[in-house]
Each structure stands twice: as C-alpha cells, then as structure tokens.
Amino acid sequence: MARRIVAAAAIVTIVTLFFLDRNFRVLPSSIHEYLPQHHPGIVITDITITRCSGINPFSSCKLEGDSWHRIEKDLFLGKALTSTAYVHIQRKKEEELTPDDKVVMDITVGRLDPGSSVKGQEDERWEARPSGLWIKRSAKRHASDSKSAVTGVDVLFGDDAVEARDGWNIVGVPLLLDSGSIPAAHITIRRGTQQPAQRPQPRIHDTGKFKIMQLADLHLSTGVGACREAVPDSYNGGKCEADPRTLDFVSKMLDEERPDMVVLSGDQVNGETAPDAQSAIFKYASLLIKRKIPYACIFGNHDDEGSLPRAAQMSLIETLPYSLSRAGPEDLDGVGNYYVEVLGRGKTTHSALTVYLLDTHAYSPDEKKYHGYDWLKKNQIDWFKQTANSLKPKHKEYSHVHMDVAFIHIPLPEYRDPKQVFKGQWREAVTAPTYNSGFRDALVEQGVVMVSCGHDHANEYCAMSMNTEKQLPALWMCYAGGVGFGGYGGYGGFVRRLRVFDFDFNEARITTWKRVEYGDEVGKKVDEQIIVDAGKPVAPMEG
Structure with a gap:
C-alpha cells in the first residue's frame, strides 16, 4: 500500500486537489481523509458548517459545487445517534478571483459577534456561520498573499486539544454543537505559507x-x-x-x-x-x-x-x-x-x-x-x-x-x-x-x-x-x-x-x-x- 504523500510540508492544510504518493499513485481515501494538502495559488474564500440527520438516508451534509470541499471529520465523531456535522471550505484559484470574491482573513468561534463593539468598514465586519463560527473576509485581491490570510483550516477534538504544528492555532471556544459527552470540536487555523518543520541532527555533547x-x-x-x-x-x-x-x-x-x-x-x-x-x-x-x-x-x-x-x-x-x-x-x-x-x-x-x-x-x-x-x-x-x-x-x-x-x-x-x-x-x-x-x-x-x-x-x-x-x-x-x-x-x-x-x-x-x-x-x-x-x-x- 502506498504510504508517502507528495509535498509533505503541505500536508497539514485543508485545501486539496489530489492525494498522491511519492510514486504519483492516488492514495486510498482512508489514508488522506484527515490529511488534506494546500496547493499554491488556491485561496479560501468561505467556510461554513453543515448539519444533517444521521438516520435519514436522504439527508446529506455535502454542499453542491466543485468549489466546496469537506473536512472529513464528523464533528460528533460518529457518536451522535441522530446527527452528523462537517466543516466545509470554499476555495478558488487566485487567478480566477473576481471583484466580488472575498478571501478569509480571520476565523473565530463564540456566541457573540467578535466585532460588535468595534466600528469599522464593511470588509472588517464578522460574518456569522452555524455553530458559533465567525469569519472575517476581505475583498482586496492581494489579501490572499498576505501573511495574515488564513491558508489552512482543520478540526481537533477534546477539552485538552493542543496544536503541534508551526503556524497553527486553535481559535475561540469549542464549536457550539450541544454534543454532550462527546469530545468538543475545535477549529484550528494557519496563516500565510507553511514553513518546513525543524528537523535537527542529533549529536552527542562535548562531554561525550x-x-x-x-x-x-x-x-x-x-x-x-x-x-x-x-x-x-x-x-x-x-x-x-x-x-x-x-x-x-x-x-x-x-x-x-x-x-x-x-x-x-x-x-x-x-x-x-x-x-x-x-x-x-x-x-x-x-x-x-x-x-x-x-x-x-x-x-x-x-x-x-x-x-x-x-x-x-x-x-x-x-x-x-x-x-x-x-x-x-x-x-x-x-x-x-x-x-x-x-x-x-x-x-x-x-x-x-x-x-x-x-x-x-x-x-x-x-x-x-x-x-x-x-x-x-x-x-x-x-x-x-x-x-x-x-x-x-x-x-x-x-x-x-x-x-x-x-x-x-x-x-x-x-x-x-x-x-x-x-x-x-x-x-x-x-x-x-x-x-x-x-x-x-x-x-x-x-x-x-x-x-x-x-x-x-x-x-x-x-x-x-x-x-x-x-x-x-x-x-x-x-x-x-x-x-x-x-x-x-x-x-x-x-x-x-x-x-x-x-x-x-x-x-x-x-x-x-x-x-x-x-x-x-x-x-x-x-x-x-x-x-x-x-x-x-x-x-x-x-x-
């Protein structure tokens, strides 16, 4: 079974086109479903959450259109008897951005509008999404190249969840899902370009x-x-x-x-x-x-x-x-x-x-x-x-x-x-x-x-x-x-x-x-x- 994923340094972001091993074979979905890749030139333009019935076969958590891509992590971890929920990211190639497109600049989670006490321009306003998710988008085309633009989104679970990746941070409070005893779902984001991870060469001390x-x-x-x-x-x-x-x-x-x-x-x-x-x-x-x-x-x-x-x-x-x-x-x-x-x-x-x-x-x-x-x-x-x-x-x-x-x-x-x-x-x-x-x-x-x-x-x-x-x-x-x-x-x-x-x-x-x-x-x-x-x-x- 193929085991390597091309462009390992990019493995931790959310936007993906193909999943290939180092021999350019498509990897089975079981390997890459939680490990999407970011391809340079593709930007995040929107993010939302869908929730559907876990028992109704006609209820779907998928969004129509090729621009929406789902993070394959049920926010209830498959433990809710009647519900499933997923985070979706909308993406687009930079050269295809139109004047009407916006790029995601910030994400947080909470009950209240994080910008309710701040007066600002329209592109500085926070937009509400389901489950307490808030996003801030900019209409400026150059924003996607900014170090402050959101270029990766992922989900981690548990009250003790921590980030281990450089440049990634858990934002806000857990998603508001009423999940009971199921480990809480957290949104974690990365800004800017992923840098190669530090990989030191072990060496004995001068003391031997x-x-x-x-x-x-x-x-x-x-x-x-x-x-x-x-x-x-x-x-x-x-x-x-x-x-x-x-x-x-x-x-x-x-x-x-x-x-x-x-x-x-x-x-x-x-x-x-x-x-x-x-x-x-x-x-x-x-x-x-x-x-x-x-x-x-x-x-x-x-x-x-x-x-x-x-x-x-x-x-x-x-x-x-x-x-x-x-x-x-x-x-x-x-x-x-x-x-x-x-x-x-x-x-x-x-x-x-x-x-x-x-x-x-x-x-x-x-x-x-x-x-x-x-x-x-x-x-x-x-x-x-x-x-x-x-x-x-x-x-x-x-x-x-x-x-x-x-x-x-x-x-x-x-x-x-x-x-x-x-x-x-x-x-x-x-x-x-x-x-x-x-x-x-x-x-x-x-x-x-x-x-x-x-x-x-x-x-x-x-x-x-x-x-x-x-x-x-x-x-x-x-x-x-x-x-x-x-x-x-x-x-x-x-x-x-x-x-x-x-x-x-x-x-x-x-x-x-x-x-x-x-x-x-x-x-x-x-x-x-x-x-x-x-x-x-x-x-x-x-x-």
Whole structure:
C-alpha cells in the first residue's frame, strides 16, 4: 500500500486537489481523509458548517459545487445517534478571483459577534456561520498573499486539544454543537505559507554524553480519557483522567532528565478511545516540540485501531517539528522501518550511535498456525542486515567506539527465556510472537548491543541474552514498562514508568534506569545498571 504523500510540508492544510504518493499513485481515501494538502495559488474564500440527520438516508451534509470541499471529520465523531456535522471550505484559484470574491482573513468561534463593539468598514465586519463560527473576509485581491490570510483550516477534538504544528492555532471556544459527552470540536487555523518543520541532527555533547528516554504505551485518547487500574485507587478522590495524568508525568520527567532524544516505541494512540488520532498525536508531540527535543516514533498494535492507519499517521508525524520519524522503504512490510544517526561531538560528520527502529506490526496473519501477535518479516530483517553492513565502513572511521541499538514494540520470542539473567520485574506473560523469524540472531550478528520494547505494560526488566557458543553476553533485551494510564496497569499494583538510556562515549558505556510516577521510588533512579561497557554487553554487577 502506498504510504508517502507528495509535498509533505503541505500536508497539514485543508485545501486539496489530489492525494498522491511519492510514486504519483492516488492514495486510498482512508489514508488522506484527515490529511488534506494546500496547493499554491488556491485561496479560501468561505467556510461554513453543515448539519444533517444521521438516520435519514436522504439527508446529506455535502454542499453542491466543485468549489466546496469537506473536512472529513464528523464533528460528533460518529457518536451522535441522530446527527452528523462537517466543516466545509470554499476555495478558488487566485487567478480566477473576481471583484466580488472575498478571501478569509480571520476565523473565530463564540456566541457573540467578535466585532460588535468595534466600528469599522464593511470588509472588517464578522460574518456569522452555524455553530458559533465567525469569519472575517476581505475583498482586496492581494489579501490572499498576505501573511495574515488564513491558508489552512482543520478540526481537533477534546477539552485538552493542543496544536503541534508551526503556524497553527486553535481559535475561540469549542464549536457550539450541544454534543454532550462527546469530545468538543475545535477549529484550528494557519496563516500565510507553511514553513518546513525543524528537523535537527542529533549529536552527542562535548562531554561525550547522550541520553535517550523511551516512552512506551502512552495510550492517549481523543479527549482526556479514563484511567485504567491506576495506582493509588484514591488518587484525586478516585477521579482520574488518563491523558492529563500521563502527560503530567512525562512532562516532569522530560524536565528532570532532559533527554537529548525521545523514542516513542508504540501504542502512543489508544485506538479504541481515539476516534480522532490526530488530536492524540498532537498531545505528546507538543510536549517534545515545546522543549525542542528530537523524537522518533514506531507503532504498536493499537495505534491504528482508531481513525487513521499507520501510513496516514506517519505522514502527519513526519511533518511535525523535531520529528525524526520516517515511514521507511515502501517495499518493506510495515510502516516505520528506519534508522537515526547520532553524530559525534564537535563538528564531525561521523556517526557515534545508530538507532534502528522497526515495525513489529500487530496481530498474527495466520492465527490457526501461529496464535497471537505478528513478527518481523524476512524483508525487514534483510533490510536491517544490509543497512547495518553498508554503514559499518563509515562507522569504523569514528574516532571512538561506535554503538548500535534498536527499538521495537512487540517483544522478541527470546524475551520468554526464564533462564536469562535479568534485572527488574517480570510481572506478566511475555506476549511475543509464536513464530520466531530470527531477528534476535540478526541483531547479535550485526553487533547491536541493546534492543528495547514496550507492549507488555507491567514487564519492565532488562534480560541478558547470551552467546551460547562463547558463553559471553551477546545482547541486552529491555522493556520500558507502560507509561500511559489509558492502558492496563494491573499485575500487583504496577506503577507507571518510563526508561532512560544514558550513553557515555568516553567509555563506550550505556547505563539504564527507570523513573516511576508514584510511590516511595519517585525521584529515584530505579534498577540503575550498566548494560554495555567498552562497547560490549556486560553482565550485571552483583547487588
């Protein structure tokens, strides 16, 4: 399935002509329905909202004419029994503007006329539209080229909705829809020309240090969400909103640990409770963008169970500031098979660290033979080995010891081995694939020193996988532990947590620890241990 959308920098605006991938094939509507593009030379001349019956087959929310285009987001998120509603944008080519045409210069939402107390000219007056929407239009033909003209319109949902895109802002109050308990709909707009997102090149500090924070299983919703199995039961009088509590914990840890890079290792979005995945994505992205922290994402089995498939989510994430995420080669299974190079100190162009990220998919494609979860496919493993081999000559030019690590979502079958030496808690059954496609052996063959996953929320150990022939440590296999309150957290009072990897390139050493959200261990480095020294996996020290 095609996964890339042409002109990624323009993916976040509302006006669109065609949806094409990088091979100029038309993308399926399921991919692009929430991710329209703006084509230069096309301007917004009007905006309105239509509302229709959700049970009357003859009631339509569509407007006639080729100039009107609908944002394919039901403002009731498909949850209203009797109503649906949509935002529509009218657009026109600049060269086709007539003296009677107007260009939208401002948009807001509220009950009262925002210009009722201001005396002005006719083209400064606000025009009322349904559901509390107000627009201000200008008849000046040059207005479409102004930096203040509205060039993008979108809809986000939830009382906790935030914008993560440069140049975009939520305007006014939520749309006046009488939607009850359905997450509120917000209009968000962009002015002027979309600028390319900042995409910094990660580099180790002059001290030789670099820190990665792994966030596993955020399970964010559209809206605040409900906590599952939160500890303690008495938190906030028993009233626990999942996303605010999760994001508050993550925010505190970002400020305390100050990581140089964040890896989001899957299930960022809790598909079942995220009828608008875009709103959920923006919540975690905004935390990282605000702090100017580069981040890389892969997907879990729940991310695409909501409104957007993997390809559409990655197309959106790729355009966000500070995102290092990539869809990866189109001829590979999955979305998100790629690597990130972290450069050495100073101005060197040599890589000090390679971070591999691969898509472990979701559920088994052959339940009768291999029950449970999917596995890394042969073409992914071949790509990994070919890529690692191709990078080795350049990596050898680095003046210190180069290291390779990897992140996945679903654990490898080797995580199940109870004979391994491990540190941390093994609280639940390891839900690795039944079929072993051999990725652990490929990691060891290519000299990767550590792989870390998520998926099993209450498991948060690091296990040492041995080279049985040489009886030496071959690979550390870690769990991050679940961080999100929107996902399960049972198994003996499990406390939400995240994992930190601290790299010291002076010693070619990796130290890891966990940080917890609640209890006596708050503020401490939990289960701190050295897993790599002199560039090699090492056995844990006693005590």
